[in-house]
Amino acid sequence: MARVPMAPLVAAATTDRGARGEKRQQILEAATRVFASRGYHGARVSDIAREAGIAYGLVYHYFRNKDEILDTIFAERWGAFVDVVDEVAAGSQPASEKLRQLAALVLFAYRRRPDWVKVLVFEIQRSSRFSEPEQIEAVGRLFRAVARIVRDGQEAGELRGDLDANLVCLAFIGALETMITSQVLGVMRLPESSQSADDRTVGDVVELFLGGLAVRGRS
Amino acid sequence: MARVPMAPLVAAATTDRGARGEKRQQILEAATRVFASRGYHGARVSDIAREAGIAYGLVYHYFRNKDEILDTIFAERWGAFVDVVDEVAAGSQPASEKLRQLAALVLFAYRRRPDWVKVLVFEIQRSSRFSEPEQIEAVGRLFRAVARIVRDGQEAGELRGDLDANLVCLAFIGALETMITSQVLGVMRLPESSQSADDRTVGDVVELFLGGLAVRGRS
Amino acid sequence: MARVPMAPLVAAATTDRGARGEKRQQILEAATRVFASRGYHGARVSDIAREAGIAYGLVYHYFRNKDEILDTIFAERWGAFVDVVDEVAAGSQPASEKLRQLAALVLFAYRRRPDWVKVLVFEIQRSSRFSEPEQIEAVGRLFRAVARIVRDGQEAGELRGDLDANLVCLAFIGALETMITSQVLGVMRLPESSQSADDRTVGDVVELFLGGLAVRGRS
Amino acid sequence: MARVPMAPLVAAATTDRGARGEKRQQILEAATRVFASRGYHGARVSDIAREAGIAYGLVYHYFRNKDEILDTIFAERWGAFVDVVDEVAAGSQPASEKLRQLAALVLFAYRRRPDWVKVLVFEIQRSSRFSEPEQIEAVGRLFRAVARIVRDGQEAGELRGDLDANLVCLAFIGALETMITSQVLGVMRLPESSQSADDRTVGDVVELFLGGLAVRGRS
DNA sequence: CATGAATGAGCGTTCATTCAT
DNA sequence: GATGAATGAACGCTCATTCAT
Numbered sequence: 033m034a035r036v037p038m039a040p041l042v043a044a045a046t047t048d049r050g051a052r053g054e055k056r057q058q059i060l061e062a063a064t065r066v067f068a069s070r071g072y073h074g075a076r077v078s079d080i081a082r083e084a085g086i087a088y089g090l091v092y093h094y095f096r097n098k099d100e101i102l103d104t105i106f107a108e109r110w111g112a113f114v115d116v117v118d119e120v121a122a123g124s125q126p127a128s129e130k131l132r133q134l135a136a137l138v139l140f141a142y143r144r145r146p147d148w149v150k151v152l153v154f155e156i157q158r159s160s161r162f163s164e165p166e167q168i169e170a171v172g173r174l175f176r177a178v179a180r181i182v183r184d185g186q187e188a189g190e191l192r193g194d195l196d197a198n199l200v201c202l203a204f205i206g207a208l209e210t211m212i213t214s215q216v217l218g219v220m221r222l223p224e225s226s227q228s229a230d231d232r233t234v235g236d237v238v239e240l241f242l243g244g245l246a247v248r249g250r251s
Numbered sequence: 252m253a254r255v256p257m258a259p260l261v262a263a264a265t266t267d268r269g270a271r272g273e274k275r276q277q278i279l280e281a282a283t284r285v286f287a288s289r290g291y292h293g294a295r296v297s298d299i300a301r302e303a304g305i306a307y308g309l310v311y312h313y314f315r316n317k318d319e320i321l322d323t324i325f326a327e328r329w330g331a332f333v334d335v336v337d338e339v340a341a342g343s344q345p346a347s348e349k350l351r352q353l354a355a356l357v358l359f360a361y362r363r364r365p366d367w368v369k370v371l372v373f374e375i376q377r378s379s380r381f382s383e384p385e386q387i388e389a390v391g392r393l394f395r396a397v398a399r400i401v402r403d404g405q406e407a408g409e410l411r412g413d414l415d416a417n418l419v420c421l422a423f424i425g426a427l428e429t430m431i432t433s434q435v436l437g438v439m440r441l442p443e444s445s446q447s448a449d450d451r452t453v454g455d456v457v458e459l460f461l462g463g464l465a466v467r468g469r470s
Numbered sequence: 471m472a473r474v475p476m477a478p479l480v481a482a483a484t485t486d487r488g489a490r491g492e493k494r495q496q497i498l499e500a501a502t503r504v505f506a507s508r509g510y511h512g513a514r515v516s517d518i519a520r521e522a523g524i525a526y527g528l529v530y531h532y533f534r535n536k537d538e539i540l541d542t543i544f545a546e547r548w549g550a551f552v553d554v555v556d557e558v559a560a561g562s563q564p565a566s567e568k569l570r571q572l573a574a575l576v577l578f579a580y581r582r583r584p585d586w587v588k589v590l591v592f593e594i595q596r597s598s599r600f601s602e603p604e605q606i607e608a609v610g611r612l613f614r615a616v617a618r619i620v621r622d623g624q625e626a627g628e629l630r631g632d633l634d635a636n637l638v639c640l641a642f643i644g645a646l647e648t649m650i651t652s653q654v655l656g657v658m659r660l661p662e663s664s665q666s667a668d669d670r671t672v673g674d675v676v677e678l679f680l681g682g683l684a685v686r687g688r689s
Numbered sequence: 690m691a692r693v694p695m696a697p698l699v700a701a702a703t704t705d706r707g708a709r710g711e712k713r714q715q716i717l718e719a720a721t722r723v724f725a726s727r728g729y730h731g732a733r734v735s736d737i738a739r740e741a742g743i744a745y746g747l748v749y750h751y752f753r754n755k756d757e758i759l760d761t762i763f764a765e766r767w768g769a770f771v772d773v774v775d776e777v778a779a780g781s782q783p784a785s786e787k788l789r790q791l792a793a794l795v796l797f798a799y800r801r802r803p804d805w806v807k808v809l810v811f812e813i814q815r816s817s818r819f820s821e822p823e824q825i826e827a828v829g830r831l832f833r834a835v836a837r838i839v840r841d842g843q844e845a846g847e848l849r850g851d852l853d854a855n856l857v858c859l860a861f862i863g864a865l866e867t868m869i870t871s872q873v874l875g876v877m878r879l880p881e882s883s884q885s886a887d888d889r890t891v892g893d894v895v896e897l898f899l900g901g902l903a904v905r906g907r908s
Numbered sequence: 909c910a911t912g913a914a915t916g917a918g919c920g921t922t923c924a925t926t927c928a929t
Numbered sequence: 930g931a932t933g934a935a936t937g938a939a940c941g942c943t944c945a946t947t948c949a950t
Contacts, residue, residue, distance in 0.1 A: 055913085073292050077941065087915045092942070128465070154376075168438050175439045182464075191464045198439055199430070199455050200464065206429025207422035213376075214421050219387050220394045236418050244463025245401075245410045245419065246347070274930095296924060306932045308926080317924065493934085511730050515920065525936045530921070566903070592814075606876050613877045620902075629902045636877055637868070637893050638902065644867025645860035651814075652859050657825050658832045674856050682901025683839075683848045683857065684785070712909095734945060744911045746947080755945065 036120055036133045040112045042144045056094045058084045060108070063101045068147035072102055072155045099159075106156045106167070109148050113141065114173045121177045127185025128242055131204065134178065135234045138208045142215065143230060150216055153209060175201055204241060211237070255339055255352045259331045261363045275313045277303045279327070282320045287366035291321055291374045318378075325375045325386070328367050332360065333392045340396045346404025347461055350423065353397065354453045357427045361434065362449065369435060372428060394420055423460060430456070474558055474571045478550045480582045494532045496522045498546070501539045506585035510540055510593045544594045544605070547586050551579065552611045559615045565623025566680055569642065572616065573672045576646045580653065581668065588654055591647060613639055642679060649675070693777055693790045697769045699801045713751045715741045717765070720758045725804035729759055729812045756816075763813045763824070766805050770798065771830045778834045784842025785899055788861065791835065792891045795865045799872065800887065807873060810866060832858055861898055868894070 062084035066075045077098055081088045095101045120133045142149040156162060179201040185191035191200075211233070214220045281303035285294045296317055300307050314320045339352045361368040375381060398420040404410035410419075430452070433439045500522035504513045515536055519526045533539045558571045580587040594600060617639040623629035629638075649671070652658045719741035723732045734755055738745045752758045777790045799806040813819060836858040842848035848857075868890070871877045 076939090089916060089943080090914055092944095093913065098941070157373075163436070168436055171436070171438050175433070179439070185464070189466060192462075192466055195455055195459055195464070199452065200459060202429045202433050202439065203422075203426035203456060203459060206425035206427070206432075208425070209429065210421045210425025211418070213425075214394070217382065217387055217390070219390050220398075220417055220421065233415075233418065236414050237422060240414055240419060240422055240460070240463075242463050242465040243411075244459075244461050244465075245404075245414070246461040246463075247408060247411055295922090308933065309931055311925070312930070514918090527922080527937060528935055530923095531934065536920070595811075601874070606874055609874070609876050613871070617877070623902070627904060630900075630904055633893055633897055633902070637890065638897060640867045640871050640877065641860075641864035641894060641897060644863035644865070644870075646863070648859045648863025648866065649856070651863075652832070655820065655825055655828070657828050658836070658855050658859065671856065674852055675860060678852055678857060678860055678898070678901075680901050680903040681849075682897075682899050682903075683842075683852070684899040684901075685846060685849055733943090746912060747910055749946070750909070 036137060037116060038137060038140055041116060041137070041141045055086065055090070058086070059091060059094055060101065060105055064105055064147045064151050067102065067105075067155050068150040072159055102151075102155065102159055105148075105151060106170070109152055110156075110170055110174075113137075113152070114170070114177060117174060117177045121181045121184075127181055127188070127190050128238065130181045130185075131241065132234060132238045134181070134204075135208060135237050136230075138212065139230045139234060142212050143227075146216070149212060153212060154216075175205070178205060200241075207237060207241075255356060256335060257356060257359055260335060260356070260360045274303075274305065274309075277305070278310060278313055279320065279324055283324055283366050283370050286321065286324075286374050287369040291378055321370075321374065321378055324367075324370060325389070328371055329375075329389055329393075332356075332371070333389070333396060336393060336396045340400045340403075346400055346407070346409050347457065349400045349404075350460065351453060351457045353400070353423075354427060354456050355449075357431065358449045358453060361431050362446075365435075368431060372431060373435075394424070397424055419460075426456060426460070474575060475554060476575060476578055478554060479575070479579045493524065493528075496524070497529060497532055498539065498543055502543055502585045502589050505540065505543075505593050506588040540589075540593065543586075543589060544608070547590055548594075548608055548612075551575075551590070552608070552615060555612060555615045559619045559622075565619055565626070565628050566676065568619045568623075569679065570672060570676045572619070572642075573646055573675050574668075576650065577668045577672060580650050584654070587650060591650060592654075613643070616643060638679075645675060645679070693794060694773060695794060695797055697773060698794070698798045712741075712743065712747075715743070716748060716751055717758065717762055721762055721804045721808050724759065724762075724812050725807040729816055759808075759812065759816055762805075762808060763827070766809055767813075767827055767831075770794075770809070771827070771834060774831060774834045778838045778841075784838055784845070784847050785895065787838045787842075788898065789891060789895045791838070791861075792865060792894050793887075795869065796887045796891060799869050800884075803873075806869060810869060811873075832862070835862060857898075864894060864898070 059080065063075070063080045066079045066083050070079070075098075077091055078088055080101070081091050084091075091101075095104065116137060117134060120130050120137070123130060125133075156167070162168075175198075179197050182191060182197040182200045182204075186193045186197060278299065282294070282299045285298050285302050289298070294317075296310055297307055299320070300310050303310075310320075314323065335356060336353060339349050339356070342349060344352075375386070381387075394417075398416050401410060401416040401419045401423075405412040405416060497518065501513070501518045504517045504521050508517070513536075515529055516526055518539070519529050522529075529539075533542065554575060555572060558568050558575070561568060563571075594605070600606075613636075617635050620629060620635040620638045620642075624631045624635060716737065720732070720737045723736050723740050727736070732755075734748055735745055737758070738748050741748075748758075752761065773794060774791060777787050777794070780787060782790075813824070819825075832855075836854050839848060839854040839857045839861075843850045843854060
């Protein structure tokens with residue numbers, strides 16, 4: 033079972049930026065926390081500044097406006113996420129393993145950085161900017177990567193070829209997203225969220241998609 | 252294949268309300284259109300009034316405030332939707348058929364009333380009110396109904412019992428939601444959205460969940 | 471000596487507007503006072519609202535923004551002014567009489583509505599909008615009207631034809647403007663500003679332009 | 690025809706200031722350009738710094754604040770201008786010649802340093818500081834110098850004594866100012882602005898004020 | 909001297925909500 | 930019921946000014 037490089041997902045992007053980059057990052061992290069807890073619209077720029085421990089106006093040294101903060105979070109975090117997915121998709125392991133890794137990726141990210149995931153899943157897609165071509169394209173990147181996993185599996189004869197790859201891809205992503213959502217909202221508890229429970233959940237969701245729900249009779 | 256009573260999903264709820272009810276309904280429908288096209292936060296009360304063809308302040312005769320409009324839409328539409336799902340879940344047909352009906356229900360609703368679905372899927376879950384217990388509970392009703400379908404199927408020996416019913420339920424709902432989302436955003440086109448294409452999509456998604464992706468060897 | 475219809479210059483433009491027009495006018499008059507005393511940039515919208523005795527936000531029912539208030543004042547007042555000048559220019563009296571009327575017009579307007587004149591002379595021309603084609607054109611209308619007076623006088627043989635009409639026009643307008651400016655600033659007192667003093671001033675400035683400064687010797 | 694020392698009008702005031710003075714001057718020149726092109730209010734301190742090619746905060750080593758920059762420009766430029774006017778006024782040439790020199794002075798300054806003139810004419814008089822006694826007094830200096838030219842001419846019997854010298858002075862200054870303004874705005878084109886055209890304009894405006902517009906009959 | 913990050917008061921604008929008619 | 934004028938709190942953004950280095 034190949035290892036997936038998850039580090040980029042949870043490492044604050046502070047690599048060699050110097051002081052300027054640090055403060056910028058401070059703002060992004062603060063904004064992420066604030067957006068996650070009050071929502072984009074409910075978050076005041078002053079909240080972000082206070083959370084970041086900086087003066088109001090300084091936010092505007094680093095970002096043109098509030099929108100740009102959200103856009104930046106999206107671009108950096110989503111980009112890092114899809115990069116990892118791309119890496120997974122490009123691997124040579126079986127599709128089943130790739131799907132397992134993808135599921136693990138999502139749950140792992142949520143466990144380690146729930147705020148980031150909340151913002152990506154809830155705030156971005158709700159912001160008015162979500163309908164802009166740039167964002168659509170970013171989402172498209174993920175979809176294409178996942179669809180590629182499915183298609184490769186089909187072509188390799190590992191996965192059934194009679195199901196539309198796009199549909200499968202949407203279903204799988206949707207399943208993962210809803211699992212996270214339900215965690216966030218606490219609307220329906222999956223088994224307690226722990227390392228081992230996550231492993232179990234990952235195993236189950238992959239088994240569900242691969243093996244299907246139907247009982248296999250000897251029929 | 253039992254018929255599902257889909258009418259409540261798409262009928263404007265005008266039953267015996269008298270004049271007051273009609274104008275109220277006008278506002279709700281107008282609000283739905285406006286929310287669907289500009290989002291809840293982007294929608295001004297004046298936009299709703301104009302769309303409904305009534306005077307500005309009249310909105311406040313029928314609703315305490317803007318929030319209440321969204322809440323009402325949610326309560327009425329979501330309630331009608333879950334009622335139908337409950338009905339399906341309570342039926343005696345096999346689980347596979349129930350899942351098929353559920354999938355058809357969702358796609359049918361979107362085809363007939365895309366605005367309603369957009370508002371339910373995008374706006375409600377994004378509104379700050381979504382975290383309120385009342386709303387959580389409403390979503391819980393849907394989850395429980397779907398989980399019941401799964402559980403009943405497992406107990407009847409039709410579905411595998413080794414997968415957590417809640418997880419399966421979340422996955423199925425998530426799959427359907429993401430399909431709709433991708434239609435709305437046009438981010439990934441499924442086969443053309445037509446009656447027959449929908450039928451095909453419904454069949455595929457159910458087959459995906461029941462039969463699984465894995466190729467069946469004779470093994 | 472023909473009478474000039476000065477009424478339009480000093481009549482608040484309230485003709486049959488109904489309640490809506492009245493409040494709008496209230497705002498314009500208040501804004502004129504505030505602009506005149508603190509300048510456009512120094513005037514806060516809240517100052518205007520307070521001066522008009524209305525609520526802050528109401529200003530935005532009647533005007534899209536602060537700029538539009540200034541634009542409106544300019545359009546209405548300047549337009550009325552140039553209309554009168556046009557009328558004078560179109561008359562059949564001698565050019566000398568027309569210039570006399572023009573001078574009287576300007577001083578009369580200042581005496582009756584110093585705030586209006588201050589705003590027209592000081593604020594408009596200083597606002598960034600002054601370089602917009604629309605405003606330039608409005609100023610051009612005045613210049614053309616005055617140039618016409620001069621040109622007609624030259625063609626009628628009443629005025630010397632060897633001086634460029636545009637130059638004469640600019641000089642005459644400039645002379646009047648500077649007289650007003652000096653009044654406003656108190657930088658150089660002309661004879662006390664009274665009805666009879668104004669008459670004297672009007673007479674002098676016209677005599678200056680017609681007769682010239684040079685002493686007429688028998689030579 | 691006596692020569693007028695126009696050099697001070699167009700020489701950057703760099704006399705023996707050392708390094709400090711040079712950078713200070715750089716800022717003033719940059720500020721003049723920026724004020725001329727965007728107006729005082731539209732000019733940001735950062736614009737000035739960028740235009741001067743220096744760091745943001747350095748401006749505040751040389752000037753207490755933005756106002757002081759404008760004040761300094763005014764004091765230095767206006768002072769130099771009025772000094773020359775004073776010199777002209779103190780001369781022994783006829784008043785007509787003095788007026789000719791004054792007109793030439795103004796047009797010459799505009800031709801050589803349009804930015805300076807724009808700032809003096811447009812920005813200063815519009816700044817809120819224009820109503821401060823200091824500035825009023827500075828303007829008064831000019832007026833008094835010009836009025837002195839007129840008065841001396843009257844006393845010498847060269848100019849008519851029946852016209853108020855102040856009024857004549859205002860009219861003459863206003864005429865010159867408006868000529869410049871019309872050039873700046875392009876609202877009414879005088880003959881092409883060239884050396885010879887300026888000479889012609891100077892000649893005309895002086896002839897206008899001396900000889901008057903009226904046709905001289907043999908009467 | 910020089911830099912530019914940091915500060916925060918100030919203001920224009922929006923828009924949900926109220927209320928007089 | 931119906932209208933839309935009136936209200937004012939709230940908030941994003943600007944930018945002059947200060948200050949640590």
